[in-house]
Amino acid sequence: MQVPHKEHLYKLLVIGDLGVGKTSIIKRYVHQNFSSHYRATIGVDFALKVLHWDPETVVRLQLWDIAGQERFGNMTRVYYREAMGAFIVFDVTRPATFEAVAKWKNDLDSKLTLPNGKPVSVVLLANKCDQGKEVLLNNGLKMDQFCKEHGFVGWFETSAKENINIDEASRCLVKHILANECDLIESIEPDIVKPHLTSSKVAPCWWVMQQS
C-alpha cells in the first residue's frame, strides 16, 4: 500500500527590533552559515527551507525576513499577509529589544489572523545566547509566564552564531501550525474523521523541552 504523501507550504515571518539577528537566524537555518556583517535588511527578503517532517510529510517553509526598522506601517500589512506563523526575535544582550517584543506581538495580531479569526502561532526567540549575558533569562519560569500572558506558543534561547536551538524552534512552530491547520479543517468540516490525530491540542514547547 502506498503511503499518502502530504505536502505543506507555510509562510513564516521573522520579525523583531533591528540588529537582533533576524537575517542571521534565517541564513543559519537555510544556508548553514554565519557572518557578523549582514547588511541591514531593506524592505523584505525571503528564503526557502524544506523539512522532511515525517516519512509521509514534507513541509516547505518560506521565511520572510522583514526589516527591523518600522518604516511603512501599512506596508507591513502586505508583508504579513497569508503568513501561518512567526518568530519574534530579541537580543538577550539588549533588554530594550525584549521590551519591544510585546509591541511586535500586538502589531502582528492586529494585522494578521488565521482564516478562523485566531491569531497565528508565534515562537519567541531569545537570540545571541552565546554571548553569556542572558540576564533576562535567569528565570525561565518568568519567561514561561511571559509567553503564556502574551500568547506565544513557546520560547527558545538561540544563537545563530553557534547554531543553537534554531532547528528546535522551527520544529516547535511547525508543529503548532500543523495542529492549527487540523483545527481549521475541523472547524470548516466538523464531521471530518481524523483518526490519527485524536487531539489537536499541542503542548506548549517549553513543556516539551522540559520533558525531553
Add this chain to the structure above:
Amino acid sequence: MKVAPEKTCMQFSIRRPKLPSSEAHPEESMYKRLDVSAWLGHMNELGQVEEEYKLRKAIFFGGIDVSIRGEVWPFLLRYYSHESTSEEREALRVQKRKEYSEIQQKRLSMTPEEHRAFWRNVQFTVDKDVVRTDRSNQFFRGEGNPNVESMRRILLNYAVYNPAVGYSQGMSDLVAPILAEVLDESDTFWCFVGLMQNTIFVSSPRDEDMEKQLLYLRELLRLTHLRFYQHLVSLGEDGLQMLFCHRWLLLCFKREFPEAEALRIWEACWAHYQTDYFHLFICVAIVAIYGDDVIEQQLATDQMLLHFGNLAMHMNGELVLRKARSLLYQFRLRPRIPCSLHDLCKLCGTGMWDSGSMPAVECTGHTGSEGCPYGGTVEPPSPKPPRDGKKGPKAPREGFGFRR
C-alpha cells in the same frame, strides 16, 4: 498559499538578453563617458558650467568617468550650482564646512536627556548600520577604519540637521558611495543633503512616498508593458503592491547591480534628464528584460519576489540602462499620457520638452464637478487610435499645469 509545491524549487536560468538596435534610443551611441577633457569642455574660464542641460544629457547617456566623479557629483546633487565660478565654490566650501562643524557642535552639546533620546532614536541604529555598509569596498574595509567613522558622523549630523527625517535604514547605503568618491566629510554631508532633497527614491519614514512611487510604476507598466500589468492585476491587490521592487526604489538599485553598474544608474537618475522619475523607467526596463518568465510561468506574488531577488547582482546594468533610456524616449513620443502620470513629466529645471511635441493629458478617472486636476480631457474613442510615433498631433500647451 498559492505556490505549487514543485515551484518552491525553481529552475533558474540567467538569460543574456540583447536589446535590438531598433529599440534603442536614437541618440544612444552619440555620447561617450564624460572624461576630464569633456568635463573641462563644459566649463568656461571662470569654471561655470556653460550649458547645464547639455551636461546633464551627456551624463544621462554616457555616465561619468570614475576619476572625476567626486568633482561632478556635487553639481548633480546640487551642492554646487552650475552657474557658480570656481572661486565661488571654494568660498562656499569654506562656509559650508563652518556650518557643518556647527551642526556637529550642536550634536555634541546635547543635554544628557536629549542625548539619551537621540541615542535611542538615531545613534543606536546608525552605529549598527555603518559597520555593515559596503564592507567589501576597500574604502570601508577593516576594523577602526576612519572612513566608517566619517560616514557615522555624517549620518548622525544629518539627523541633527534634519530631525524630521532623522535616520532611516538605507541611508548608510546611499551615503557610503558618495563619501567614497567625494572624500571630504563636509562636502559629502552637503551632497547627501542635496540627495535627500532632490531625489524621490530616498528612504523615507513615511508610507505615502512609497505608495506614490508604486502608483506611478503601476501606471507606467499599464502603459508600456500591458501583459505584465495584467499579470499583476490577476494576482489581486497583493500583486499590485509589487513587493519585488521595494528595495529597488528605496536604495535606487544599489543591491540589484554590482557597484560600478549601480552607480551608473545613480548618475543617470541624478542627471534629471527629461524626467525626475527615471528610476521608474529603470524598474520597467528590468521587468521588460527579465520579467518574461514571470508572465509565462504565471508566478505568484511570493514567487515574483524570489524571481527578482535571485536576479540581484546577476542582471546586466548597461543593458537595463539602455532599455530604460529607450522607454523614456518612447514615452516622450506619446501623443497623450494619462493624467495619473502627469507628474512624470514635471521637471525641476529647464529643457523638458525642449523639442518635439508636448503630450496631451488624458483624464483616466477624475469625475465630478471638480474635473481632472491636471486639466486632462477624456478622449472619445476614435476608430483609429493614434500609434506611438513622431506624427502624433501637437497637443495644446495648456493641457499642462506645471506647479513650479
